[in-house]
Amino acid sequence: MTTAVGSLLATLPGHRYTDPENFAREQEHLFESEWFCAVRSADLDRPGAYRTVQVGRESVLVTRNRQGELRAFLNVCRHRGARLCTEESGAVRRGLQCPYHAWTYDLDGKLTAAPNLTRMPDVDRTAYGLHSVRLREWLGYGWVCLAAEPPSFEETVVGDVAERLGGAEVIRHYAVEALALGARRTYDVAANWKLIIENFMECYHCATIHPELTDVLPEFADGFAAQYYVGHGPEFASEAEGFTVDGSAGFERLPGVPDSHDRRYYALTIRPQVFVNLVPDHVIVHRMFPTAADRTVVECDWLYAPEVVARGADVSHSVELFHRVNLQDFAACERTQPAMSSRAYRAGGVLVPSEHHIAEFHDWVTGRVG
Secondary structure (H helix, E strand, C coil), X not given: CCCEECCEEECCCHHHHCCHHHHHHHHHXXXXXXXXXXXXXHHCCCCCEEEEEEECCEEEEEEECCCCCEEEEECECCCCCCECXXXXXXXXXXXXXXXXXXXXXXXXXXXXXXXXXXXXXXXXXXXXXXXXXXXXXXXXEEEEECCCCCCCHHHHHHHHHHHHHCCHHHHHHHCHHHCEEEEEEEEXXXXXXXXXXXXXXXXXXXHHHCHHHHXXXXXXXXXXXXXXXXXXXXXXXXXXXXXXXCCCCCCCCCCCCCHHHCCECEEEEECCCEEEXXXXXXXXXXXXXXXXXXXXXXXXXXXXXXXXXXXXXXXXXXXXXXXXXXXXXXXXXXXXXXXXXXXXXXXXXXXXXXXXXXXXXXXXXXXXXX
């Protein structure tokens, strides 16, 4: 449990951000045991389209089958263990063929062909199919879980959303699953994944490093993040017409967003690796892919009403705002990472009162990793 230091709370000790053995435990007990947001469903736009994603220590292959359904498998050939798909993304016409010995699987994972397979009656085509992975679609993304008995999706993923917004029904106003991809940026961050989450959860730093963001959301200059309050969304500055880098107008409000959510920003963390940002005319989704104790790849999607993307509207002003926020945040995390191995941070640091909700995240991690 988190230790109190007077009116302050202690952070995790420094080695929890640098130790490879600790990171391996996190891979096993968090990324390989919880629901992990792997792909945007619309990226796999036809049967045979696939993407490979690193989930903990495993490469997971997500594809769309002939019936138009997403399927997920461990990216391992059942013959001799070769990596089945070596590219990050692509498409196959008929099946998934191992480049080593040409064992071939259909898009539901069943073994369909192999050299001299008819002469090997002991090879059961179903038993030697690909190792399947549990998959759920929600908010327009495919979420996978490697656990033999996955935790309840409703209690964990949906539960995180409900706890932050004051109810799971709130996010339905934005119809995220129906939005179209307007832009995507990928960031390779030289920092531990927990530092990135901690940074996103607090706004004590906002007045220091986010001038563009605090111009649009002046409440953030006071140091209290949106996630500090259940159901609260900071209001846009009176002179800001939209959630854009220069305060210029954005687009029409998404159809389901009520007046009570107009001109407001909502941020939420879905543990262990997703951030969702809700504004009236678009939604921003971050997915983190931790690759080492000191390296995290972050993929960020800007989602708009389909008609906005279809007509080729200029989304650069809204994209630029959070792109700058991302660069500012990730630079701060990279400045912090080296100090995690310093003797000055062996016992960790402290959380000021406006950051106390981060202690709940630390307790969550510790409770699962030990």
